[in-house]
Amino acid sequence: MPLLIAPVFNSTTPQSVRIDMPNSYTLISGAEKPYKVASRYLRNEMDENRRMFDKRVDMSSLFLVGDYPEMRLTDDRDWIEEIENKLNLSTINGICSIPYVITAKANLYGITYLKRSLDGGKYMFDEHAQRIFLALLDRDLPTLAFRRYSLSLEKKSYEDQLLDLWIGLESLFVPDGRKGEITYKLRLRMAYYFGDSLQQREKIAQLIKKSYNHRSEIVHSGKVFGNTLSDEVNILRLMARAAILNVAMEGISLQDLQVRLDQLILTGDSYYERYNPSFFERIIL
Structure with missing residues (x-):
């Protein structure tokens, strides 16, 4: 054979x-x-x-x-x-x-x-x-986020890794994003998704704002940050991986995820507290 x-x-x-x-x-x-x-x-x-x-x-x-x-x-x-x-x-x-x-x-x-x-x-x-x-093995994964996460592992430079990871994260957290609103929505939605306390949410929001500014500088001015992006890229990778796994394991659509995240902002709950999914990878900064 x-x-x-x-x-x-x-x-x-x-x-x-x-x-x-x-x-x-x-x-x-x-x-x-x-x-x-x-x-x-x-x-x-x-x-x-x-x-x-x-x-x-x-x-x-x-x-x-x-x-x-x-x-x-x-x-x-x-x-x-x-x-x-x-x-x-x-x-x-x-x-x-x-x-x-x-x-x-x-x-x-x-x-x-x-x-x-x-x-x-x-x-x-x-x-x-x-x-x-x-x-x-038998689950559907969010296609764009999964593909970009995988591509980020193949890239040599931290700048390229960061861009791939941000494309994946945007597809997960701002599928409804419009120019001028993306950073704001990312900060809020990701803070409530990953953060269980006000202190955690503030740290996540600050990180997202800083990192998304780095993304814009790389895209629009070709700025090279080198090894200074190492820790930031590692955190983004953990966030992207956790969100991809959580969405796949829960079997939730990105549209439903968006609705849930916006409800969390109104209620002040964390995602884990509100929905208590059976599987949920958490990120602690």
Whole structure:
């Protein structure tokens, strides 16, 4: 039977994993065969530094494996990238990527390049990440926010990361935004969404105002901030990830979210207090 093996670069698992997935795929770790095949055939074919393989892939890594009777990799390319993106959304502990796919039939092996491997800390697929990933498999995610969050992980500069994250956050919190009102609505809605107290809301509102001004300076004047944006980008990423997960887990539309957020501003409640969702990732500044 033809076989597909896609090593999940930079990933590690505290114990063996086996997850049956759609499209006749399995996500596994701790299995000898996928690692041996990848180690033998991929290391010398990589477009990147060959030593990179040993740093990014080992027996504890995740592997996406599937029976591939018709060998139609191009049909599943988007789905493989979606799995990578959902893995990255499942935890803030590191960044993984699926840059190469090996297809095998008898003694014939082919290597398909999807994209470069992503930079970042070691990706830990622990029990918490696994629970979230499994929940995301059959859920619809807010498309633009999810895509921009994933793209931000691929960008080298903090300016580009910030822009991607703000596009995602705007799509979540101001789908009704108009010029001149966006910053005001973002400050209020995000403050009441993430903040449980007046003090927290004030800190969030100040951060949003400052960061959105940075966004405008980057877009309109090409200003380069460099590493000074590091902490700010990390907070924006936490906010974007939390909101994407919360919307997906709750199954709420962005229009309904907007209505709820505006009601919170009138009542003075926090989102968690008012709606008490069964799943809610929180951000504490």
